[in-house]
Amino acid sequence: MTTTHLERQHRLTIVVHGRPAPQGSKRYAGHRLNAASGRVSAVLVEQSKRVKPWRALVTAATQEAIATGGARYAPLDGPLGADIVFTVLKPATAPKRRRTWPTTRHSGDIDKLLRSTFDGIADGGGVVDDSRIIRVTATKTFPGEHPDALDRPGAIIRLYTLGDPS
Numbered sequence: 001m002t003t004t005h006l007e008r009q010h011r012l013t014i015v016v017h018g019r020p021a022p023q024g025s026k027r028y029a030g031h032r033l034n035a036a037s038g039r040v041s042a043v044l045v046e047q048s049k050r051v052k053p054w055r056a057l058v059t060a061a062t063q064e065a066i067a068t069g070g071a072r073y074a075p076l077d078g079p080l081g082a083d084i085v086f087t088v089l090k091p092a093t094a095p096k097r098r099r100t101w102p103t104t105r106h107s108g109d110i111d112k113l114l115r116s117t118f119d120g121i122a123d124g125g126g127v128v129d130d131s132r133i134i135r136v137t138a139t140k141t142f143p144g145e146h147p148d149a150l151d152r153p154g155a156i157i158r159l160y161t162l163g164d165p166s
Helices: 051-068 110-123
Strands: 008-017 026-033 040-046 080-087 133-141 154-162
Touching: 008 051, 051 110, 080 110, 110 133, 110 154, 133 154
Parallel strands: 080 133
Antiparallel strands: 008 154, 026 040, 080 154
8 A cells, every 4th residue: 555645735824923722612501592493402602712812813814814815816625734833822930941842721722723723714714614624734832942933922824725635
């Protein structure tokens, strides 16, 4: 069995400044009656207050990247790849003179950071739907501790179209 390397073509780079926020943990807030269907359903509320502002920043940065791209842009469709570097806040207690890893709860779960970021990209018109992203490389780092780290919290997102898998 041979392994093929999917050919990829860079399509869009998005730079977002702001504190990345994870999405996914919900808390129960009671029940409500759906007037249209007559069914009673649970009300689940996002626990993190930072998710909405982060998604709005990603949406705005996506729209800005599209606008500065020059040519007419259609949302990316088909199989897509994403390379993302999240720059997160370095705790005051972390060593200042050596590289450390963002492994604390404070930095967020990478899968939940991806969820909020992908939704923001889709909301901004960068992709038809975030389900089109089939390959991801994601990194969390502190400012100045990775070649693609920003000088303050945020993210660099590179989107690619993927070629024929055969």
